[in-house]
Amino acid sequence: MLSGGFHSSGPFSAHPERVLVSVFGIAVGSAIFGYYLGLYLRKKKNRINHLIKLSTGKVVDIIDMEDLGDKKVFCRCWKSAEFPYCDGTHTKHNECTGDNVGPLIIKKKD
Numbered sequence: 176m177l178s179g180g181f182h183s184s185g186p187f188s189a190h191p192e193r194v195l196v197s198v199f200g201i202a203v204g205s206a207i208f209g210y211y212l213g214l215y216l217r218k219k220k221n222r223i224n225h226l227i228k229l230s231t232g233k234v235v236d237i238i239d240m241e242d243l244g245d246k247k248v249f250c251r252c253w254k255s256a257e258f259p260y261c262d263g264t265h266t267k268h269n270e271c272t273g274d275n276v277g278p279l280i281i282k283k284k285d
Contacts, residue, residue, distance in 0.1 A: 224253040246282035 228234045236259040238247075250258050252265040261278035268274060 227253055227258045243281060246280065249279040249281065251279055252276045 224234065238259070248261040250261040250265070252268055254264040254268055255262045256264070265276050265278065269276060
């Protein structure tokens with residue numbers, strides 16, 4: 176009988192150590208599952224660039240100001256076949272994914 180006149184019944188009422196073992200087992204199992212889930216998610220890489228100069232550590236393009244002319248349109252989606260220049264590939268990407276990426280446009284003031 177518990178305090179307040181209530182009777183304890185159920186599979187663990189006579190064996191509180193079973194409750195502790197069960198709770199401990201669930202906690203350890205959850206911790207192990209969480210650990211391995213974390214390892215799996217960390218290994219997954221979220222690469223943006225799947226096409227351009229993959230063998231280099233960092234993609235860097237240098238363009239002289241004199242070569243810009245009146246207007247140049249640069250890719251920011253990493254999908255252009257004419258990278259670093261935009262070829263409009265972002266339009267299809269945006270339609271498929273709902274993204275809103277667009278080019279960088281550099282032009283002389285009018």
